[in-house]
Amino acid sequence: MIARIASGLVPFLGLVLLWMLLWGEFSVLNLLVGIGFALLVSATFYLPAVRLSGRFNPWRALVFLVRLLADIVVASLQIAWVAVNPRYTPSNAIIVVQLRSRSDLVMTFTAEAVSLVPGSIVLDLDREQGTLALHALDVHSADELPRLKREVLATERRIILAAGSHDDVERLRAAESTDKKSADTREATS
Structure with missing residues (x-):
């Protein structure tokens, strides 16, 4: 269960980060809209699970x-x-x-x-x-x-x-x- 949540969290956070980068500035409003946007995209479109290796150097x-x-x-x-x-x-x-x-x-x-x-x-x-x-x-x-x-x-x-x-x-x-x-x-x- 935790692995499934973690694998879905990566694309979700990626969408939020993409939204923030598109606006070019950090603000609470941009963050909240980015989270909303990521929720909408995640619920509307299929995002494949990302299998993380569990290893980072x-x-x-x-x-x-x-x-x-x-x-x-x-x-x-x-x-x-x-x-x-x-x-x-x-x-x-x-x-x-x-x-x-x-x-x-x-x-x-x-x-x-x-x-x-x-x-x-x-x-x-x-x-x-x-x-x-x-x-x-x-x-x-x-x-x-x-x-x-x-x-x-x-x-x-x-x-x-x-x-x-x-x-x-x-x-x-x-x-x-x-x-x-x-x-x-x-x-x-x-």
Whole structure:
């Protein structure tokens, strides 16, 4: 019962927070109207239960947020240069990244974090397949695609280490171990 209330509380509080952010100022009236709005939306529309992992690492969350802010600043400068560069020729790509997590919350946070960084737009998040399709700006060759995929997976990794479930962390470590063995095998054969 408590878990059910907690899982419904997250979207409810998210709606109240969204309302407060839309108005841009805190006041008791805005808070009360936000609570009323959240109650109305919660009663009218189905909001799926959010399964929380029950795990949160403040240090890893700080690392994630600092890296996200750095990515946003760097990408904003790159996009600004593209916008003013008279020699720029458009060259974009659509890539699909196989995510490691099966958690709706982690997949959603990953998609949102990738979308927040200028130059990439999430086109689709396939929950069943665990894939994220995104449009990337300023991609000039197929050689750049593995780097873009690694960046998305690195974002997902930081989210999993900050707030993913124990299953997500184990799945991540197993995937990283497999990736390392594959890389070692490729190095040995070349």
